[in-house]
Each structure stands twice: as C-alpha cells, then as structure tokens.
Amino acid sequence: MALSLTSIVAVLAIFYFIYSYINSAIAERKFQKFARDNGCSAPFISANKLPWGIDRLWIILRAQSTGLDVLDDLIYKGQAAVKWTNEGSGIFGRKGLSTSEPKNLQAVLATKFKDFEQGELRHKQFGALLGVNVFNSDGPFWEHSRAMIRPQFSRDQINDLDDTEHSTQLFVQAIPIGADGWGELDIGPLFYRFTLDTATAFLFGSSVDSLKAALPGVDVKQLRNEAERFAQERSKADVNFSEAVSLAQTFLANRIRLQGLYWLADTPAFRRSVAYIRNFTGYYVQMALNATGGDAEKGYNTSKKYNLMTALASECRDEVELRDQILALLFAGRDTTSALLSWVFLEIAQRPDVQQKLRQAVQDDFGNDAQKLNFATLKSCKYLQHVLNETLRYWPTVPVNNRTAVRDTVLPVGGGPNRDQPVAVRKGQLVNMMMYAMHRRKDIWGEDALEFKPERWESRKLDWAFVPFSGGPRICLGQQFALTEAAYLTVRILQTFDKIEWAGPAGKPRKGLGLTLFPRDGVRVRVRKAVR
C-alpha cells in the first residue's frame, strides 16, 4: 500500500525531531562533561514567566509608557538579587548569561578574547546602514579594519584642536543670551550638533557645521553644502545630514531592542535616510579617492590639513568599504560623546559644589585662555578628569553590551551558591555584560556607590570594574578623541559662562535608552555669561 504524501511528511518530521533531540542530548552531555572537567559550577538560573522571554521583552518595550527604569529597576536590582551573575532564557529562547563581574568582563573582552565575537545578530542589526566595518565585523576583516584605522587616532591627530575651537565658537554663539546676561535653553541638542561637527571635521576633512543651523535667524536651506545637495538629489529625502543621522540612529536603536526581529524596524523613511547618508558620505569618499589617486582636476583640496578619510583612502581603494568604515566611526562616536557631555552638564548644573570646584580647577590651569588647551594640559587637569571619569562610571553611555561564545568556554566566576566558582558557557551562548550595574556595585565602589562623587577618583586606579570604553583588543578606538573633545568643550563653556543653573524637572533624571544612555528630558539650564 502506497504511503500518502502527508504520511511521508509526518514520518520525516518525527525522524527529524528524534534526531534533533538525540543531537542536543549528546551536545548537553558533552557540555556538562566540559563543565565538570573545568571545575565549573552551575550559574543561578532565572526563570521567565512566559516562554521565550516574551514577558521580559514586553516589559522592556513598554518601559517608556509605564515609567519603568529598565536600568535601575530591572537590570541593577535584578543583578544585585542574583549576586551579579545569572543565566536566563533570553528573548526568543536564546539562553544568555548576564554578568556584572569585573573578572568575567576581563575574560570576555581580553584574556579569552578569541572565545567570543560580536556575532551575526550585530552584523544584521547595523548592516542595513553601516554595511560591514570595524565596529560590526569579526575575525580577519575586523583585524584588517582595526589595523588600518588605529594609527589615525594617534595623539598628533587628536591634538589638532583648530576645528574643535571653531565648533566651540559656533556652540557659544548658538546660546541665546538676554540683555541681563542670562540665557535659558536645553543644551543637550547643541551637544549632538557639536559632536557631529567635530567628528565630520576629523573624518571628512570638512565639518558639516550643523551648529550654524542653530544660530538665530539662519535659513537652514541656504546652509546646504554641495555634499548635502548631492545626497538629497539622489535619495529624494528632504532632510539635512544631521536630521538623516538622527533618524537612522533611532532605527538602529530599535533594531537592537527588537533583537531577532530587528528587520521589523524598517520603513521607507529609514531607507531614504540610509540612502541620503550613504550618498553624502560617498561624495566625500569620491573626493578622497580622487585626491589620493592624484586626480587633482576633480577639485579636492589636497593641501587641506589632515583628515581621516584621505588617510584611509591611500590604503583602501574600495569605495563601499571606505564609506562604511567612516560611517561606523561617525555612528560610534557622535551620540556617545554627546551623551557624555549631556550627563556632565546635568551633574554640573545640579551640583553647585562640583561646579564650583571644577570652575576653580579650570581657572587655576587655564585662566580664560583657549590657547592653553591641548591633549596634555587637559589630561593633567585632575578634577576635570575626575568629573569625566565619574560621569562615565555613574552614567555609562554604553550601559550594557554583549558577546557570543564561539566555542564552549569558561568564565572565572559566577557559578555556585556564592557565585565564586567558574562557570561554563556554551558555544553560541550570549554573554550580556552589565556595565551599568557593575559601575554601581557597593561592594566594589563603596557605600556611596549610588552617589555622584568625582572625589572618589583621587584614590582610585583604573581596573576592570570601570569599562565605559570596553577593554582588551576591541577597546574603543575613539576613546582619547572623545575625552579630548568633551574636556575641551567643558573647559571652554566654563570659561565663557560663570554660572550654570539647573532649569529642568526636579528629582531623579529620567533615562533615555537608544544606542546610548542619555538624559530623556534633556539638559535644561540657565547660564550667565561671564563679564571680562
């Protein structure tokens, strides 16, 4: 008797399930043996109420409307309750290990670097805009990218602060000051413009000067430069570069939140922004390729001072790769640095004691002189550095991060009832690194861990409990660039305004979580121009 098609499919399905079951049972036995051989103990397992972590995803997605503080109420308290390491079935059933242990972060990021990678998901989440680049690749392509880009972040390039001063002056002009010498504004959006302008000057050789659009009485359309007109024509997006970047950034953040369903965050507006940004950047890439290929007729000013695009163009002739590498740097650097500045000024405005001490340090080291500011002098201004460090501890702009294990491996702590035993990690397992929680642990930072206190840095050395820029071979490439820009602008603002008062909502600041952690209600301040 011939079997029907349905019966054949059913038999095959049963065989497939049996095969998968046996396979995973064998893999689990192998993994358990691996764990035993390496002296590992089981991690604390957190159970979800609904399958595949749907309840958790739902809570996170609704956080804005319910007022839940994901970092404090869910992550910090959750990590404290499980003694800083646990395993949970992540969103859509992917088992993840979450940890706020310095030793584990050190292992993932440095000592066991080869056992982990960014993983496929990250490539897909960012790929729609950024293609493949230093930020979202692994293996040989990442090594090649990093080796090519790293020398361009040398101290000499960072020390060229002419463009930074140019943007600082626009920044100050964009602050409306009344006849009484006072002005009130949300200073946060200006930080976004500032970091976009200084980053584009460094990367493209020419700042997009988005701060000009914030000056009083300016016709924004008149400001569009050639690259913007070029991008607009081709992408049919009626935006400028800064608007396109903001929109794309929001979509990228949503793609991260949606995890495996990242592809849902996609609309025609997002695609138009992507096309705009790629064309805009492509315009500069073409000029850099022409310039470095000796085609002077194309009009690129080769005598212009250093810029990263031209430097990279002499090593990489692939137009698309060059574009994606530059874009990755821009996206990795803009929001992170502006979020840092936003938190610094939120704290300075809310804490007159910190402001007073910082102002004194600035006066002592620099007076009112912009000429004295450079990489070395900014670094040696101790209290300024303490304020920056404390801001990055208390408000880490990248509050959580993750890696995927590429083989069965072991992390030094987190197993057993006291979480002090090694813990085994499966190949393919996600390890979530909870920097925000780790930066606020009382057993590491003291009873005052939940206070903003720059003075703690007088006696503290940098170690793996403090990783705002990550660590190991993939440590942030722009760390010194970002710290120099942030320190420079902070000093110049304090030289220009002698009082900064908080004018935003009272109480605990609400957090915004996009690609970075930022003050959700902005940074509303009242400032008084210093009289000289």
Ligand code: HEM
């Ligand atoms: C306060 C400012 C900044 C913070 C807090 C910050 C933080 C970080 C963190 C945590 C990572 C690790 C990401 C990961 O491995 O998953 C990273 C990587 C990176 N950052 Fe930054 N960043 C900042 C500014 C910048 C700037 C200004 C640039 C460039 C202009 C930049 C370029 C990069 C690049 C290229 C990577 C990838 C490095 C690699 O994977 O080899 N960052 N950053």
